[in-house]
Amino acid sequence: MKTGLRSTLAAVAVACSGLVGTTASATPTVELDMASTFPTSMPILGTASQDLVQRIATMSDGTLVIHSHEPNTLVPAPDSVNAVADGRIEAAWAGAGWFAGRDTAFNMFSSVPFGPSMGEYLAWLYYGGGLELAREMFAEHGVYNIPCGMIPPEASGWFPEEIRSVQDLKGIRMRFFGLGAQVMQRLGVETQQLAPGEILAAVENGELDATEFSLPSMDQRLGFSKVLKYYYFPGWHQQATLFDLYIALDVWNEMSESHQTIVETACGDVIRDMMAKGEAMQWSAMQEMQAEGVELRRWPASILVELEDAWLDIARNEAANNPNFARVYASYSDFRENYKIWKHFSFLE
Template identity: 55%
Template sequence: MTGRGTIGTAALLGAALAAMLAFTAPAAAGEPRVRLQVASTFPSGMAVIGEGARRLAEKIERASGGELVLEIHEPGALVPAADTVKAVSAGIVDAAWAGAGWFATEDSAFNMFSSVPFGPSMGEYMAWMYRGGGLEIARAMFHARGVHNLPCALIPPEASGWFRKEIQYAEDFRGLRMRFFGLGAKVMEKFGVQTQQLPPAEILKAMQDGALDATEFSLPLMDEPFGFDTVAKYYYFPGWHQQATFFDLYIAKNRWDALSDRDRAVIELACGDTIRETIAEGEAAQGRVLRAMQDRGVQLRRWPPEILVALDEAWNEVVEEESDANPNFRRVYRSFAEFRARYSVWHGLGYLH
């Protein structure tokens, strides 16, 4: 994958030893009883999900009376930003703050636990995850790789992306080089787009250097500080590829199992509270940010129906191809689709739209 780093042997051994010592060393007076080193994919200053990791750590420390501490490390400080979940699986670090899509090079089915093109809103996605079998399937897959996953953040629809030129027809996608995340990238490739899943800190430079023609990243609130509008003025919606997105805390399974039941409960409760905060913040701020972008000359665009139809048809092709190629994807998608079919009865009757 373009933009990915590699994990050297010396770094692996050093980080693994440091993590082990930090976790097992006896606590001195006034020192935390348990300290977990967390490699983050997202900068701590990033709105919503970057700040979410910091707030999660604060909640855990407060609830545990300072006995349980998560030390959040900036992207690249321990391991490359795109490799944080892999580093947990490999035993290099105690924990990671990322999304399941960053682990999808191991198995494309992991994408389903992060975001799904033309997928559900936050409430429906959460319902499948917690009451429809999604989390049980995800846990089995992560546990098999030595990782315990805890959903800890959930955000509303993302933007569809920043483009240097106006896109009027699906054919206008052909030949573009674009940063794109997860399963949505497979859809864009159907239209002749060359995709890369770059970590956030690498995107703007790639745009400035001409290595990318377009990019998607996240919510307007999270996109704004990166300055994408300095190189691309057309900002498209809706984010068909990520109508709702989960972010997780990933803890090495052996570390998780060694925690006391109380420590595990503190982490779980703090994650639930952080989900509440990220939903509220993600919904509250977008209007203000979009108005400010318009004042700077950003052209807000909504995809015409014919492009959304073409994207949806391409997504259905991707589902068939991934299901044929990967039994895990087929199993996860079947669970997801069956839940959505049952849910649709309630959605059709209970909601205004």
């Protein structure tokens, strides 16, 4: 943490009627370097990091400055959360799935196959014990996580040909993220987790046959429609996706309570904006890609059933082999089970 690099002492001399001069100290400026997993040119995910740093600077009156760096400038993009844990950088804008190499349970704080909508996911996180579990786990690695972004259901993949059955998935080499990748592997897909800037080249040079990434507006910007024409929905693997601001725990603990509150508040604003923007921007991107020849497809019910069965089996195995996953999955599942009564009676299904 760069504290006092631009700090000043504002001295006010009061000299009148024999009064002694006094000196008041201004709040020192705190500066942090933040690695971003997503380029600023990317809609929603990339622009959100810039929105975050601007909000924090404005709300703190310039006393808290976060310098956002493009992917791969401070550290390799997929390594950003690990770099915070290792003390190589102070902060990162990313998702918990990028930290799952340390513990598969971190995936549960990023996205869950056949998981909840945005509202239900946030409800579990803030009022169902999810955030407490996440912070306990991250603290063991010297990281403080602040929920700082959320997007609606993603698309679930770009393919060179129509997929009529799960047999058509066998042997496909595909970029896939998080727990959804384990589901695809169960059905015979060879998966890789690549950073967004690496995906198109991997498809073009034949390293990958297919890919998923995110929302249509972001996929469109990455150029997948130039090489792949079958675009599948719904995003069974990521019905809602969380993103965090990660700050080294010792750096976070040194920050003033005022600065901590500003960061938490700014992240809440970013979540709201990303949710609204994510819902507003997709139909136009889909229409534009359709006009360019992209075939929009919805997964047949039979394939979705097989995907969900594979996920439930994976979740049981993960819980049996990983105590942290078992704790998190139990909390998540209990909340969802109780939420069903509200969902059933209150929402049009």
